[in-house]
Amino acid sequence: MGSFSCLASGGQKRGLCLAYGAVFDTTFIAFTSPGASYGANANSIYNVWGYINTAHTGDSSVTLTAGSAVNAPNFYVGQWMAVMALDLQNAFGAQTSWPNNNQYFEYVQITAIDTVTKTISFNPRLRNHYPSTLPTFFGGTPGSSLGNPGQVGGGGAAMVLGYSFGWDAELVYKGLHVTDQNTQTLNVSRSLTFQDCVFDVQSGSPGATMIFRAKNCLWGDGTLSGSSGIAAGSVVEVDKLLEHVEFEDCQMQSLSCPSPSPYIMTIRNCRINTMYGSGQIAQIQDSYINQLYVGSALGAPSRLVLINSRIDTIGPWSRLDDPGQVAGYTNAVAYWTFSNGTLKQPITRGAVSWAVPGRFMYVNHLDPHAPNGGGAQDNMGSMFKILDVYVSDGGTNLAIDTTLAAMPVGPQTTATVTLNSGTPGTVTWAGGLAANTAVMFLTAAGATLPAAITLGTVYYVVTPGTSPFSVSTTPGGGAINFASSSTGTITGVANPLHFQPHPCPNLTVRGCIGDYSGSSGTIAEMNGITEQPLYSYASRTFGGFLDALGSSYTVALVLHGNLIQLTVNVIKAYTGAGGYTYTWVWPGYTSALAVSNFTVVIDCTLTGVRTITPTAATGSQGVDVIAAYTGWIGGVQNSSLSGRTGGGGATLSQLPVFELTVTTDQGVARFGSWMGSGNQQAHESLFGDAVWQQYAP
Numbered sequence: 001m002g003s004f005s006c007l008a009s010g011g012q013k014r015g016l017c018l019a020y021g022a023v024f025d026t027t028f029i030a031f032t033s034p035g036a037s038y039g040a041n042a043n044s045i046y047n048v049w050g051y052i053n054t055a056h057t058g059d060s061s062v063t064l065t066a067g068s069a070v071n072a073p074n075f076y077v078g079q080w081m082a083v084m085a086l087d088l089q090n091a092f093g094a095q096t097s098w099p100n101n102n103q104y105f106e107y108v109q110i111t112a113i114d115t116v117t118k119t120i121s122f123n124p125r126l127r128n129h130y131p132s133t134l135p136t137f138f139g140g141t142p143g144s145s146l147g148n149p150g151q152v153g154g155g156g157a158a159m160v161l162g163y164s165f166g167w168d169a170e171l172v173y174k175g176l177h178v179t180d181q182n183t184q185t186l187n188v189s190r191s192l193t194f195q196d197c198v199f200d201v202q203s204g205s206p207g208a209t210m211i212f213r214a215k216n217c218l219w220g221d222g223t224l225s226g227s228s229g230i231a232a233g234s235v236v237e238v239d240k241l242l243e244h245v246e247f248e249d250c251q252m253q254s255l256s257c258p259s260p261s262p263y264i265m266t267i268r269n270c271r272i273n274t275m276y277g278s279g280q281i282a283q284i285q286d287s288y289i290n291q292l293y294v295g296s297a298l299g300a301p302s303r304l305v306l307i308n309s310r311i312d313t314i315g316p317w318s319r320l321d322d323p324g325q326v327a328g329y330t331n332a333v334a335y336w337t338f339s340n341g342t343l344k345q346p347i348t349r350g351a352v353s354w355a356v357p358g359r360f361m362y363v364n365h366l367d368p369h370a371p372n373g374g375g376a377q378d379n380m381g382s383m384f385k386i387l388d389v390y391v392s393d394g395g396t397n398l399a400i401d402t403t404l405a406a407m408p409v410g411p412q413t414t415a416t417v418t419l420n421s422g423t424p425g426t427v428t429w430a431g432g433l434a435a436n437t438a439v440m441f442l443t444a445a446g447a448t449l450p451a452a453i454t455l456g457t458v459y460y461v462v463t464p465g466t467s468p469f470s471v472s473t474t475p476g477g478g479a480i481n482f483a484s485s486s487t488g489t490i491t492g493v494a495n496p497l498h499f500q501p502h503p504c505p506n507l508t509v510r511g512c513i514g515d516y517s518g519s520s521g522t523i524a525e526m527n528g529i530t531e532q533p534l535y536s537y538a539s540r541t542f543g544g545f546l547d548a549l550g551s552s553y554t555v556a557l558v559l560h561g562n563l564i565q566l567t568v569n570v571i572k573a574y575t576g577a578g579g580y581t582y583t584w585v586w587p588g589y590t591s592a593l594a595v596s597n598f599t600v601v602i603d604c605t606l607t608g609v610r611t612i613t614p615t616a617a618t619g620s621q622g623v624d625v626i627a628a629y630t631g632w633i634g635g636v637q638n639s640s641l642s643g644r645t646g647g648g649g650a651t652l653s654q655l656p657v658f659e660l661t662v663t664t665d666q667g668v669a670r671f672g673s674w675m676g677s678g679n680q681q682a683h684e685s686l687f688g689d690a691v692w693q694q695y696a697p
Helices: 066-074 678-687 689-692
Strands: 013-019 044-050 061-063 080-087 104-113 119-123 159-163 169-175 191-195 211-214 235-237 244-248 251-256 264-268 269-276 281-285 288-294 303-307 310-316 337-339 342-346 360-365 384-392 397-402 413-420 426-429 438-443 459-461 490-494 497-501 507-510 538-543 558-574 579-585 600-603 608-612 632-636 638-642 659-667
Touching: 044 066, 538 558, 558 600, 579 632
Parallel strands: 013 169, 169 191, 191 211, 211 244, 235 251, 244 264, 251 269, 264 281, 269 288, 281 303, 288 310, 303 507
Antiparallel strands: 044 159, 061 119, 080 104, 080 159, 104 119, 337 342, 342 397, 360 384, 360 497, 384 397, 413 426, 413 490, 438 459, 438 490, 538 659, 558 608, 558 632, 558 659, 579 600, 579 638
């Protein structure tokens, strides 16, 4: 069965399917309405589209551009359409994302059409700002045959996408049991609800739907096994162009939200093994999540609220543009030019998925083996904000206006180099480099690298490090052979840096518990924060025996930002034999990106409060080592206990109790106007309670 609907024809608007006891065991099934599909045919849900002139928050009409005016007669009153802007995924000149994956989107219903002025009026009013100046990577063909997704523009510049009559339906399915093995089904309609349903694998994943609800549904076999035990295809992927998604009383192995979709998501009383991403605005309440990875693989999240839930692991999700990913090299600092706060690179490199106005960015090592790390939990600071994204220089460059005062440099250096064929191959680099130095190679127009070397991939200098030297794929690894030499101008980048998006700039945590041994931070330390950035606050009480070896606490406290204040309060002193000192060391950096770690040593044999700020350290006692700290804290702390061997022979009553509380400033404002347009009041409404009420069932 290729698709299934509880409606007999596309003319019906509401349908209820009672399927208790029914089992669907086909190889592919989609729950949709007649005449609504992703397919390239006359019944595609997208049957008319066009680019529009800039539209603003609060507008109730848009005007088609001159190039898209030919499509005006194909829209009709009562039709639903998606308004969208800012393409995140398409390659230049090619449609590599379908349906469209845009940061900004919303659904409206047409109320009037002026075929003379090409103006389309609608309800409700727009909540987003849609500029016509945003870059378009795949332009499509306005006026092309209807129902041909291959000719539909990818967005970027503001556009509207008219949906077919078949999409405008409210469908409810109850009691289904689906056993198909397809990787992802296509479930589309204006409103789609699953209740009391069982999906053995990935069936039931929504996409291109205004409202999707699942209540008392099960994905998988009913167990919450570790990631290695999850069957292939058991992921529930919340796909693109979803405005509101709600899960209640559901259980699933894995929930994935790779795009800035949905706009709003609520999860209540659910059990989820692994959750990847959370859309733009999400609230999780009274639920259990084994592993929660915040952020998104593409685009920018806005707000995450966690209430009365157990979350064993929390940390940033890896992005599709992270180091090691196919497109990761486009994040490399050396790949961009910079002048007067503006970053530029050729538009032919395609969409840059982190280039979202209002987005906060870090700088980090491109090399995951760099000192102080280079992983998702680490960064070097140099925080900046994206102000605008547009096409410049006659359409040849993608431009990003930022708050950067200067291009971050730090340990990064560059040189013009030559890669020479040989067994192993060698690199001619003036002055040479030390063994195990991380390097990457970039090409000028028309230049080529040996086939064994991949553009933007990090390699490592092989001993000896004098020029010419060989490179390996891992530190200390074997040298790589080059069957040919490079041609043209090649730039070598040593100790490369990359731009890293902030994973969660607005986080609220209330009444949550979880595992206390997470390597990327635990939810317990974050309780009490309200609309603050991830890793800007941590609070923990230490007491009792430590790990099985009695030598260290296994918990990792992750912090990002400039120190506001660190306080350690030794409430109960250690009274056993010998001394008892506790040490925290966080990776840290100066404003010039030089390593400057933040170290705190506390003598737990003496009670009292110790306080550290950027200007002073007070309350020092005994063998404490505390001092004012002005650097940027950038990752996971290492902690250690000294003064005792093994368990030290101390009894529980002799062990100390002490509290640690830290707050940082990441330079992230709670609210901000979109692209600095001055539309502050309208933008702030995105974060208010009215957002939740708008979609309340």
